[in-house]
Each structure stands twice: as C-alpha cells, then as structure tokens.
Amino acid sequence: MTDDLITIEVDGKPLQARKGQMLIQVTDKNDIYVPRFCYHHKLSVAANCRMCLVEVEKAPKPLPACATPVVDGMKAYTRSKLAVEAQKAVMEFLLINHPLDCPICDQGGECELQDLAMGYGRDVSRYQENKRVVKDKNIGPLVQTDMTRCIHCTRCVRFGDEIAGVRELGATGRGEHMEIGTYIEKSMVSEMSGNVIDICPVGALTSKPFRFSARSWEMVQKDSIAPHDSVGSNIHVHIKDDRVKRVVPSENETINEVWLSDRDRFSYEGLYSDDRLLSPMIKEDGAWKDVDWETALQYVTDRIQTVKKKTGADNIGALVSPAATLEELFLLQKFMRGIGCHNIDHRLRQRDFSDQDVAPIFPWLGQSIADIEKRDAVLLVGSNVRKEQPIINHRLRKATLRGCNVLVVNPVDYDFNFNIPVKIIVPPTDLPYTLAGILKAVAEQGGRKPDDADFIKLIERTNINDKHREIARKLSESKQGTVLLGNLAVAHPQFSTIRALAGAIAKLANITLGYLGESANSSGAWLAGALPHRKPAGQRSDKTGLNAFSMLEASLKAYVLLGIEPELDCWDGSKAMQAMKSAEFIVCMTAYHSEAIKSYAHVLLPIALFAETSGTYINNEGRSQSFNATVSPSGEARPAWKILRVLGNLFNLNGFNYNTSIEVRDEIQNLISNLVPGNEGRWEIPVSLPTGNGNLQRITDIPMNSIDPITRRAHALQQTMDVADGMVHVNALLARQLGLSAGSRVLVRQEECSVELPVMLDERVPERCVLVHAAQSCHASLGPSYGDITLNKV
Amino acid sequence: MDNKLSEHAKEVIDQWLKIYPADQKRSAVLAALREVQHENNGFLTTDLMDAVADYLGLPKIAVYEVASFYSMFEIQPVGRHSISVCTNISCMLCGADEIVAYIEKKLGIKTGESTKDGRYYLKQEEECLAACCGGPMMMVDHKFYENLSPEKVDEVLDKLE
Numbered sequence: 029m030t031d032d033l034i035t036i037e038v039d040g041k042p043l044q045a046r047k048g049q050m051l052i053q054v055t056d057k058n059d060i061y062v063p064r065f066c067y068h069h070k071l072s073v074a075a076n077c078r079m080c081l082v083e084v085e086k087a088p089k090p091l092p093a094c095a096t097p098v099v100d101g102m103k104a105y106t107r108s109k110l111a112v113e114a115q116k117a118v119m120e121f122l123l124i125n126h127p128l129d130c131p132i133c134d135q136g137g138e139c140e141l142q143d144l145a146m147g148y149g150r151d152v153s154r155y156q157e158n159k160r161v162v163k164d165k166n167i168g169p170l171v172q173t174d175m176t177r178c179i180h181c182t183r184c185v186r187f188g189d190e191i192a193g194v195r196e197l198g199a200t201g202r203g204e205h206m207e208i209g210t211y212i213e214k215s216m217v218s219e220m221s222g223n224v225i226d227i228c229p230v231g232a233l234t235s236k237p238f239r240f241s242a243r244s245w246e247m248v249q250k251d252s253i254a255p256h257d258s259v260g261s262n263i264h265v266h267i268k269d270d271r272v273k274r275v276v277p278s279e280n281e282t283i284n285e286v287w288l289s290d291r292d293r294f295s296y297e298g299l300y301s302d303d304r305l306l307s308p309m310i311k312e313d314g315a316w317k318d319v320d321w322e323t324a325l326q327y328v329t330d331r332i333q334t335v336k337k338k339t340g341a342d343n344i345g346a347l348v349s350p351a352a353t354l355e356e357l358f359l360l361q362k363f364m365r366g367i368g369c370h371n372i373d374h375r376l377r378q379r380d381f382s383d384q385d386v387a388p389i390f391p392w393l394g395q396s397i398a399d400i401e402k403r404d405a406v407l408l409v410g411s412n413v414r415k416e417q418p419i420i421n422h423r424l425r426k427a428t429l430r431g432c433n434v435l436v437v438n439p440v441d442y443d444f445n446f447n448i449p450v451k452i453i454v455p456p457t458d459l460p461y462t463l464a465g466i467l468k469a470v471a472e473q474g475g476r477k478p479d480d481a482d483f484i485k486l487i488e489r490t491n492i493n494d495k496h497r498e499i500a501r502k503l504s505e506s507k508q509g510t511v512l513l514g515n516l517a518v519a520h521p522q523f524s525t526i527r528a529l530a531g532a533i534a535k536l537a538n539i540t541l542g543y544l545g546e547s548a549n550s551s552g553a554w555l556a557g558a559l560p561h562r563k564p565a566g567q568r569s570d571k572t573g574l575n576a577f578s579m580l581e582a583s584l585k586a587y588v589l590l591g592i593e594p595e596l597d598c599w600d601g602s603k604a605m606q607a608m609k610s611a612e613f614i615v616c617m618t619a620y621h622s623e624a625i626k627s628y629a630h631v632l633l634p635i636a637l638f639a640e641t642s643g644t645y646i647n648n649e650g651r652s653q654s655f656n657a658t659v660s661p662s663g664e665a666r667p668a669w670k671i672l673r674v675l676g677n678l679f680n681l682n683g684f685n686y687n688t689s690i691e692v693r694d695e696i697q698n699l700i701s702n703l704v705p706g707n708e709g710r711w712e713i714p715v716s717l718p719t720g721n722g723n724l725q726r727i728t729d730i731p732m733n734s735i736d737p738i739t740r741r742a743h744a745l746q747q748t749m750d751v752a753d754g755m756v757h758v759n760a761l762l763a764r765q766l767g768l769s770a771g772s773r774v775l776v777r778q779e780e781c782s783v784e785l786p787v788m789l790d791e792r793v794p795e796r797c798v799l800v801h802a803a804q805s806c807h808a809s810l811g812p813s814y815g816d817i818t819l820n821k822v
Numbered sequence: 823m824d825n826k827l828s829e830h831a832k833e834v835i836d837q838w839l840k841i842y843p844a845d846q847k848r849s850a851v852l853a854a855l856r857e858v859q860h861e862n863n864g865f866l867t868t869d870l871m872d873a874v875a876d877y878l879g880l881p882k883i884a885v886y887e888v889a890s891f892y893s894m895f896e897i898q899p900v901g902r903h904s905i906s907v908c909t910n911i912s913c914m915l916c917g918a919d920e921i922v923a924y925i926e927k928k929l930g931i932k933t934g935e936s937t938k939d940g941r942y943y944l945k946q947e948e949e950c951l952a953a954c955c956g957g958p959m960m961m962v963d964h965k966f967y968e969n970l971s972p973e974k975v976d977e978v979l980d981k982l983e
Binding site: 196 | 868881882883884886887890891
C-alpha cells in the first residue's frame with residue numbers, strides 16, 4: 029500500500045497522507061487544529077458550515093479542509109492571513125442569527141461555537157437586523173431542543189441517516205426559513221438518539237433529563253463502564269457534589285466507537301429514585317425498621333445459620349443479577365459454596381438448563397465486537413439486537429452497508445434499521461423445527477452431512493422450504509459468516525435444542541457461532557462461577573446445585589437475593605413471587621425497597637449501584653474492564669462486595685480478608701487468565717424436535733428500558749416507547765377470531781395464574797401467539813415466559 | 823383522496839420512475855409531489871407526502887424536506903387559483919409593487935393568503951419568474967401574463983371560477 033502514500037505540506041511541515049484522504053483527516057491525525065462545525069469523523073462530509081476554510085497553494089480561494097482531498101505535493105496553510113480571515117468571516121456569518129444566551133444555555137462551557145467564537149469572533153457584531161427565532165420542537169423525553177441556537181451543520185440529520193439508520197430529523201424550508209426538525213410533532217424513536225446531544229456543536233440539542241442541573245465546568249469527569257448490556261460501552265460519568273449528573277460516551281474504537289445507547293446514557297437517573305434504600309432494614313412483626321449495619325448483618329448470619337441447622341444448606345438459594353460486578357458474583361458464590369450450598373445462579377431469564385454441563389466456559393460472542401462489521405452473512409436467532417445490544421446492532425448495520433446479509437429467525441417480527449433479505453417469523457414452538465430445516469438445507473447444498481448420526485436422524489424428516497434454502501445458501505456462500513443467538517433464544521424453553529441446531533449450522537457452513545449476552549456480566553458471571561454446576565473459571569463443581577428456575581420451583585426455605593426483583597426479573601414471575609412469599613427467610617441485597625420486596629423480604633441490605641462501586645465487567649467478547657467508584661453510595665449503602673466480605677467473616681469462612689475489590693479481581697483473574705473462549709462443539713444433540721400443540725402460546729420479551737431495576741427507575745427512559753406496556757399483544761387475525769379489538773380487556777390465563785389486561789393489536793406477533801412483556805407487574809401475576817396461554821374476552 | 827395516492831397519480835409516478843435507475847427512486851419525488859399536489863386542488867397534506875414517501879420508499883422527512891424547500895409546493899391549504907406576481911428587480915422597476923397592492927386590495931388579502939371563498943391564493947413569490955422583458959408580470963395557474971395593468975389583472979382574475 030506504499031503507493032498510496034503521498035507527502036503533503038501543512039503550515040510548512042511535511043506530512044504523510046493516504047491518497048483520497050481529506051485534508052482535515054490528515055491535520056487531525058497530526059494534531060494540527062482546523063476549526064469545524066459540520067465535519068465529524070464518523071459522518072459523511074457535508075461541507076456546509078465552511079468553518080474549516082484553509083489556504084491551499086495554487087487554489088484561488090480558501091478551500092474547506094473537510095472536503096478537499098489531498099494530492100501529492102499539496103501545500104496548505106491553516107493559519108495564514110487568508111485562512112484566518114476566511115474563518116473569521118464565516119464565524120461572523122454564523123453569529124448573525126445565533127442568540128447571545130450562553131449564560132442560560134446548557135451547552136455553555138462545552139460549546140464548540142462558544143469556543144471558536146472566542147478564537148475567531150469579533151467582540152461586537154456589525155449586524156443590526158433582528159435575529160431569527162425558531163420555535164422549539166418536542167422530540168421526546170430525552171433530547172431537549174432550542175432550535176434558535178441551531179447553526180444548520182446537519183450533523184444530527186446525517187447521524188440519523190447514516191448511524192441510527194432512521195432518518196427522523198431533517199432540514200425543512202429553505203434559506204432564512206430553513207429549520208432542523210421532524211416537521212411533524214414526533215418523538216425520536218432511535219435507541220441511539222441521545223448521541224445527537226454529543227454531536228450537536230451548539231446548544232440546539234441538549235440532554236432533557238440533565239437540563240439546567242449543572243454547568244460543565246462545575247463537574248468532574250470519571251471513567252466507568254456502562255452496566256446494561258453485554259457490550260460494556262466505555263462511559264464518562266460527570267459528577268457534581270458527589271452526585272452523578274450525566275453519563276456520556278468515552279471513545280473506544282474497539283467497543284462503542286464514539287456512541288452510546290440511550291439506555292446506557294440515561295439510566296443514571298435510576299440512582300436517585302424515590303424508593304432508593306438508604307439504610308439496612310429488618311422486618312419485625314411485619315413492620316420495617318431501620319437498623320445499623322452490624323445489627324443487620326448479625327441478624328442475617330443468625331437466620332441463615334438457623335435455616336442451615338434446621339433444614340440443611342441445600343434449602344438455601346442465591347439468585348444474583350447478571351449485571352452485578354465480577355467481584356460480587358465471585359464473592360457470592362464463594363460465600364454460598366463456603367456455607368455448603370451450591371444453589372446459586374444468575375441465569376434468571378433462562379428455562380432450559382439441560383445441556384449446561386457441555387456449555388462453553390462462558391457464552392461468548394464468538395468474535396470481537398469490531399469484527400462483527402466485517403461479517404458477510406449473519407443469522408440472528410431469537411434476537412431483537414437493535415434494542416437489546418444497540419452497539420452490536422450498529423456494527424451489524426455497518427456490515428450490511430458493506431453488503432452483509434443479515435438473516436433472521438425470530439418469534440416476533442422486530443423492526444430492524446437495515447435491510448433483511450430473508451426472515452422467518454414463527455411461533456416459539458416452531459423455532460427449533462425452522463433451524464432444523466435450515467440445517468438440512470445447509471447439508472443438502474454443501475453435499476455434506478452433520479458429523480453426528482443423531483443429527484442426521486433428527487433432521488431427516490424435516491420439511492424444508494425456499495426460505496430455509498435461501499438462508500442456507502447465503503450462509504454457505506459466506507466467507508466470514510456467523511450465527512448469533514439472542515436473548516429470546518436463551519429464554520426459549522428448548523434453548524439447548526436451539527443451541528445444538530445453531531451450532532451444527534455454524535459448523536456445517538463453516539462459520540462462527542456466537543451468543544449475544546443480555547446483561548453487563550452475562551459472560552463474567554460464568555467465569556466468576558455464579559452457577560450451580562460450575563465453580564470459577566469453568567471448573568466442574570463436585571456437586572450440582574439448583575438452577576435459577578429449579579430454585580423457585582423447589583420453594584426453598586431461604587433465599588439470598590443480590591440486585592434483583594425476582595417477580596420481574598425471573599423467567600416465571602408468579603413462581604418467583606410464590607417462592608418468595610413462602611420462604612422462611614429472605615435477605616435482599618438491593619438498592620431499592622419496592623412494595624413487592626418489602627412484602628416478602630426479611631432483611632434489606634442497601635447496595636451501591638454501578639457508578640457507586642468499583643468492580644469489573646467482562647463483556648460479550650470476553651474483555652475484562654475494571655472501573656472505580658465515581659461517587660459515594662447513596663445513604664448508608666455499601667458496595668455488595670464489602671457486604672459479602674463481612675458476611676464471609678461472620679460465618680468464619682476462609683479467604684474473605686480482602687482490602688480492596690482489586691484483590692478480589694486479581695484472585696479471579698489468576699484463575700481465568702489462561703482460558704481460551706470457544707463455542708465449538710459445546711452442545712448436546714436433542715433426541716427429538718418439539719412441535720406446537722395448537723394452543724395459543726405466550727411470547728415474552730423485555731423492552732430495553734425495563735431490563736433491570738435501575739432502568740426501570742430511570743424517569744426519562746420510562747417515558748420512551750421501549751418500556752413494558754402492560755398490554756396483551758396479538759395480531760389482528762387472532763383478535764378477530766377471539767372477538768377482540770384494540771383496547772378491549774381480556775382475562776389472560778396461564779397455569780393457575782390469571783390477570784385482566786387490555787389488548788393491543790400488533791402485527792409483529794405471529795399467528796396463534798400472544799406477546800406479553802416481562803419486567804412489569806402483570807409478569808408477576810402470570811406464569812412462564814413461554815408456554816400455553818388462554819385469552820377470554822371480559 | 824385522503825391518505826393514499828390515486829391510481830392516476832401512481833401511473834404518472836411509475837412513468838417517471840422508468841427514466842431513473844431502479845435504485846434511485848428518490849429522483850422521482852419532485853414529479854410525484856407535483857402530480858399529487860395537482861390532484862389535491864393545489865396543495866399537499868402530510869398524509870399525501872407520507873403516501874409519496876411510502877410509494878417511493880423514502881423516509882417521510884426526506885419528502886417533507888423537498889416539499890418545504892421548493893416554492894412551487896404548498897404545504898398549507900390554499901385557494902384554487904394560485905397567483906404569483908414577480909417582484910424581482912426588473913418587474914419591480916416596471917411597477918410590480920403597485921400590481922401587488924392592487925391585487926391585495928381587489929381580493930382583500932395580503933400576499934401569502936387565500937380568499938375566504940377559496941377562489942384565489944396570492945402567493946408570496948420570492949423568485950424571478952424569468953419573464954423580465956414583459957414586466958410587470960404574474961403567473962396564474964402556471965400561465966404567464968405580461969405587461970400587466972390593473973385592467974389586465976381584472977380581466978384575467980375575473981374570468982376564473
């Protein structure tokens with residue numbers, strides 16, 4: 029590629045550049061600053077602000093550096109008289125209509141226009157004319173508009189078009205009357221919409237939840253890791269007076285680039301929810317009272333010892349959030365195993381654990397996040413990746429723009445922001461059968477058969493159709509393909525079958541198999557040993573405890589909960605609720621005291637949340653990222669790893685004398701440092717394929733902003749569309765068959781549970797299926813996430 | 823014609839689509855809007871713009887942008903007959919301002935407004951209509967009338983239904 033290298037000269041300095049690069053890319057790389065508003069290195073070149081005008085030798089006029097390709101021997105001057113005069117003139121034009129309201133503008137202090145006006149602006153304006161005023165638009169709960177301040181750089185418009193994949197903002201009108209907006213009153217629906225706040229160079233688009241709450245220079249910036257999906261986006265936490273004021277992305281080209289999902293950006297509001305637990309509490313005679321830590325922990329110790337003595341350690345179960353830190357997960361399993369109990373699990377939304385012994389060391393993406401954009405064919409199975417892992421979806425979208433075929437097998441016809449050449453939408457019970465069809469088609473086309481005779485037998489009688497063949501062809505032809513299993517696949521009652529079939533497809537088509545993790549430590553929890561059958565680093569446990577579902581089904585005598593609301597976060601909401609209500613003793617390490625928690629728990633221990641504790645997340649690609657606490661925990665709350673350390677000591681367990689979370693982390697890192705992730709061959713071949721029984725089936729998904737206790741309490745996120753809606757989603761055909769219409773109420777029954785809910789017509793739901801969200805109060809009144817369901821008109 | 827395109831509009835759009843590459847459907851957006859506006863008494867509604875966007879496979883906002891940019895598209899309801907008096911330099915020197923004032927007085931509306939009976943719309947014309955040698959001039963329903971006088975204006979406007 030040396031042929032492509034050329035030499036140019038900028039401000040007298042010779043610089044190496046690649047042919048076809050724009051001048052501003054070369055100057056940026058060499059730390060020569062050229063002012064700009066519309067240019068953004070992740071967006072297309074618009075060249076409409078003209079702020080980056082520079083002098084180029086032999087050019088009669090100044091040229092915009094962002095739209096001037098370099099040529100060999102080019103001589104450019106960024107600070108010459110001509111360049112600076114041009115830049116100053118552009119600044120004067122930009123300021124004609126810009127209001128002088130910096131003192132009341134949230135962007136003040138971090139405003140590109142303000143900064144450049146300092147460098148290039150005059151101290152007085154020569155213009156006497158009235159300034160233009162533009163009416164503000166309400167574009168939703170997350171982004172505040174002050175469109176009078178807009179300088180028409182169109183970064184936000186290009187962001188929608190090129191990055192978010194939904195063009196929501198545009199430039200309407202022209203000349204003096206041009207406005208940036210949605211034209212009609214409309215909320216932005218992109219799961220990445222908050223990024224327009226960062227890319228807006230002025231105060232036209234600012235954060236609504238953050239509005240007027242701090243000035244940029246009053247805040248301290250600390251680094252952390254986003255706690256909600258398995259991506260582990262890098263974030264900056266902005267702090268004032270020991271409070272998190274906002275969260276913004278921190279650039280990491282290998283993970284989140286410069287972007288951040290809305291959930292990761294705005295969830296911090298959940299830190300300061302009204303029901304935040306501020307002190308340890310004990311329930312005495314049905315009444316809750318605040319106690320000190322010593323009393324609370326002694327009480328927990330006594331009660332757990334009593335249960336253990338009376339009924340044995342096997343009658344205790346620990347359920348932990350997959351969003352807990354690696355240290356918390358590790359210490360909880362160490363504690364539980366220390367007291368002789370193997371009932372510990374983080375797989376709250378999973379039902380099928382039958383092949384857990386052959387499962388990979390941790391559910392691995394199968395590739396790096398950055399590599400996803402190089403894929404040429406992707407089969408998504410049971411995934412709403414756009415909402416579940418928005419950053420991975422962005423990589424997928426980039427791949428599709430380069431010609432990648434993303435193929436989908438889903439139980440709900442989710443909306444994607446890229447083209448899907450083939451999709452198969454089937455009821456959950458038909459999902460394994462569909463995969464078997466694709467496997468058979470792959471085998472036929474490749475003229476190969478699965479290695480294993482059992483597989484051959486399994487798919488023998490499967491009927492294949494054109495869609496199976498089309499997907500098979502695209503996968504077989506790919507050189508860099510992958511099969512990705514999403515959250516809905518993991519929650520599926522035949523997950524092991526899906527895993528085996530997807531694995532066989534990947535193997536036969538010679539592509540990789542990957543898992544899309546639900547939560548920040550969905551991968552880390554496996555490595556930390558927060559599992560009933562495996563100790564840290566994937567070591568087999570001598571004794572296999574109960575998994576997350578069995579623990580609830582078994583109605584244990586005592587539960588230890590860490591960072592979860594079982595009735596909302598577990599696969600079977602009502603079973604969770606019953607198990608909690610019938611237990612003798614429940615200790616909740618929680619940040620919140622919801623009514624539900626107070627109804628069944630016996631002790632509440634307030635824990636620190638993501639920005640308040642140090643810890644480590646291991647993301648979907650196996651990358652370990654540690655972070656420090658950025659603010660003090662609210663009230664009396666303590667980091668959970670410290671609580672577990674003290675509990676370990678109170679139980680006289682060995683190896684609980686840690687001084688810092690780093691010591692805990694190092695202990696785990698020593699165990700896992702030599703592990704090599706791998707998904708190959710990690711499945712069990714099912715004996716038969718499940719088929720539907722003709723009954724209505726429930727489908728459950730978890731809207732992105734209802735996923736965990738923090739997001740459920742983030743005020744602005746709760747006003748978006750991506751929250752659990754308490755509705756029964758059916759398609760129009762089923763509604764007609766049952767005599768239902770939008771808004772009519774139905775009695776929903778599952779097993780012994782029933783609840784009355786309103787109907788919503790939703791054409792994304794396949795025939796004979798009923799979609800009800802999890803993570804909402806009706807989930808606790810209903811049965812399993814999947815399975816038979818009946819609807820009766822009220 | 824509330825929220826979907828007429829068969830005729832679709833035929834016209836299809837004709838236009840033939841002359842552009844298959845993956846460049848957006849090229850037909852101007853022609854499509856022109857036809858749809860013509861069928862809808864001279865103005866566009868959001869529903870119609872949405873229908874055009876769906877038909878051409880464009881984001882809705884992309885159609886709003888085009889419709890709001892070009893002055894030949896009306897995005898508010900207007901009168902049946904559109905009157906544009908050129909007030910650019912040549913026409914202005916020939917007395918366009920008096921012609922505008924006369925029409926305003928005659929119809930009892932200002933530029934940019936429609937008469938209450940929905941008969942006339944006096945458009946705010948911002949661009950030169952390229953008939954400088956015949957100034958002052960106006961365009962009424964796509965037809966040019968040059969060398970205007972108040973009498974000639976009466977004659978043209980009174981004939982309209």
